[in-house]
Amino acid sequence: MNQSANGKKRRSPRSKAGKILLNLVVTLVVGLVYFYVSLPALNPQSGDFYSFIGLLCITYVISALITSGFSSGLDQAAMPKEHFKEYFRFIKQQCLPIGVLFLALIAVALVGQVISMPIFRAGAYRDLLTVETGDFAKEITQISFDEIPTLDKDSANYLGDRQMGTLSDMVSQFDYSNESTQINYQGRPVRVAPIAYADLIKWFTNRTQGLPAYVVVDMVTQEAKVVRLSEGMKYSFSEPLNRNVMRHLRFSYPTYMFDTPRFEIDEEGTPYWIAPRIIKTIGLFGGTDTKGAVLMNAITGECQYYEEVPSWVDNVCNPNLIMEQYNYHGTLVNGFINSIFGQRDVTVVTQGYNYIALNDDVYMYTGVTSINSDQSNLGFLLSNQRTKETKFYKAPGATEEAAKASAQGVVQDLGYTATFPLLLNIADEPTYFIPLKDAANLVKSYAMVNVARYDIVATGSSVTACEQQYIQLLAQKGVTSEEELPQTQVSGVIAEIRSAVLDGNTYYFLRLEGDETFYTVSAAQNPTAVILNVGDTVTIQHEIREGASDILSGSSVTLDRRGDGAAVPVVPSAVPALPQPSETPAVEESIPPAA
Incomplete structure (x- = not known):
């Protein structure tokens, strides 16, 4: 029996195959834990893939060092130098393939980054987004007031959260999630959001039934509704384990890269998670684009990938991605060198965007300005959030920030805050429509600012009153004649x-x-x-x-009333747009429109 110098029994060294097997098992366990927590895409075009493989390589080497007795080798009194050399030789032989793999990963990543750089592929980056030129007066028609969103995201989330507080049987178990998405639902612009488990204990006690409802906020009437479901949603971001949205997607599509999933409902009110699929189209890592989406039923977890998504889906393309692609299009229009030196005809989008409903689709709106100017816009973009069809409309004038400042200046005594504007066609004039909020995030007034002449500012406590004042100002300022104005x-x-x-x-x-x-x-x-x-x-x-x-x-x-043709005026107050009948099923309670 072998004993060490201090009399203790020495463990016989494991065989080479046994050590390799043990190292592989340790690496596999660490890899599975990391994959479950971080959910990297098993795709060489994903940066997370290289981090994942690199972690596995490092884990295997550390395990090999430990199983080869490297830690014991630090005690020179207990281990002769020849034993240390023997172990080092063993580690070198065992880990050489892992080291080669690790270096190869680094090389591929570096080369992939280089060949994906815009300096080498300027033309490809410029063509990521196809931009057509549109005619504003002909293509952007006057939309009805019951289609104009009068809330921004923050205001809608405030109303949705306040609605949760009125539900005594839910408020202690669930919270409003703030994951709202703007969609067209039954011909109305609304924001929809799921509710979420209040905490981990509430998840544990309610996970069998799932989330029992979602919230719908009408962007026109400012009415919030909690819609109860006959069967609860089992899949959400508030699920910590396998029914978490991203984890369920990763297990179903391990090689797909996804943008952040968005919550939507179909025309029947069935909740879904819409997960846009991300691809790289330039080199290895460049040219980020969207190619279809996976639709996940939030109740059953059933997933289906569509390269051409159904028409009821409103949000596939990320607005930030579209703005990034236009910036490539606008800056690289005359090559990479011109984008840095000279900058002839170089344009970029402004900071910020909003949504507008057109033709039963949701469009992202943002302004376009010269890279050398932040005082005025050259025009604006409208991009279909489902198809990515994008058009540029020439409309020189004020930037969105300048329009917000003009609107706030008119009501500065009231302390209202301007939201990011929408672009509307009012009397064939490009017009910024700006809801004005009070300190409680409730919309109290509205403003219309002419894009070309942002000194033309009309305000009103209702959309109709604001519009009437605006078109009168257009005639007074000589922008349009009385004959050209629409009848109001x-x-x-x-x-x-x-x-x-x-x-x-x-x-x-x-x-x-x-x-x-x-x-x-x-x-x-x-x-x-x-x-x-x-x-x-x-x-x-x-x-x-x-x-x-x-x-x-x-x-x-x-x-x-006098019969002589003289009218007796009635001074009006604010009149909200006529509420439209809703077909939303099973409504628990509603909030009346804000003043």
Whole structure:
């Protein structure tokens, strides 16, 4: 029996095969733990892949050092020098393939970075985004007020979170997740967000049933709803284990690279996670682009990859990625050298973006400016969030920040804060539409700023009132003639009166003789509407008419009660856009529109 110098029994050295097997087992365990936690894509175009393989190499070498007795070799009294040399020779032979693999990974990564640099592939980077030129007046039509989002993301999240506080059976178990996504749902611009487990204990006690609801915030009426599900959502970001969205995606598609999944609902209200697939198109690591998406049912976890995603999906392309691709397009238009020296015709996007609903799709909007100027825009981009179809519209004028400053200047005594503007077509004029918020993140007023002349600023406590003041300013400033302005006022004799209670408010629907359109006025904001009769002569201020319209929102009504043609005015207050009937199922409770 072999004994050491101090009399203790010495363990016989393991065989070479046994040590290799042990090292492999240790490396495998570390690799599995790392993969489960970090979820790297097993794809050579992903930087995480090289970090993962590098970690495995280092783990194997450290394990080999330990199993070969390297730690004992530090005690020179217990181990002769010849034994140390023997172990070192053994480690060198055993780890040589691992060292070669590690160096090869470094070489591939370095070469991949070099061949992906824009300096060598300027043309490829420039062509990542195809940008067509559009005609603003012809292609961007006047949209109805019930399609204009009046909330930004922060305001929508505030309303959604406040709605959770009204639900006594949920508030102690679940929180509002703040992972809201803007979509078109049943023809309405809304933000949808899942709820989340309040903490780890709440997850453990509720995970069997899953998350029982999601929140819908109407971006027009500012109404928040908690929609209860007949079967809870089992897959979400608040799941810590296998049902976590990213972990379930990685196990289902180990080689795919994903952008951050977004929460959406289909037209039937079924919740999904939309995970855009990321690919590299230039060299090894360059030319980041989106190619389809994986749709994950948030209730069942069923996943399906679509290269051409269904039309109800609104968010596939990341706005930041589109802005990055346009910056390549705009800066490399005349080559890489020109992008640094000379910079002829070089353009970039402005800082910030917003969304607008057009043709049942969600479009990202951002301005375009010269790289040498931050005071004015050359035009703006509209990019379809599903197809990435992108158009540039020439509209020289103020930047979004300048427009925000103009709007805030008009209401500075009220302390309102301007949100990032939307770009609308008002009377064939590119116009910034800017909701104004108070300190509580609630929208209290609205502003319209002309893009070409940002000294033309109109404000109003309702969208209709703001628009009417804006188009009057356009005529006063000589931008358009009276004949060119859209009609926002109508006079005549009342032929028909109807009424309805919507969201707790009484609305009167007035139709004039010879006109098939009904004009809505709120009794709360226009008390005179209560005493109107068929045969009365009235003048109604209303939203812009675009073609034939069955119903138009009115902001004020004046009544001729003396029969001599002189109208008795009724001073209006703010009139919200007419609420639209919702088909959202199983609503728990709602918040009335903010003033």
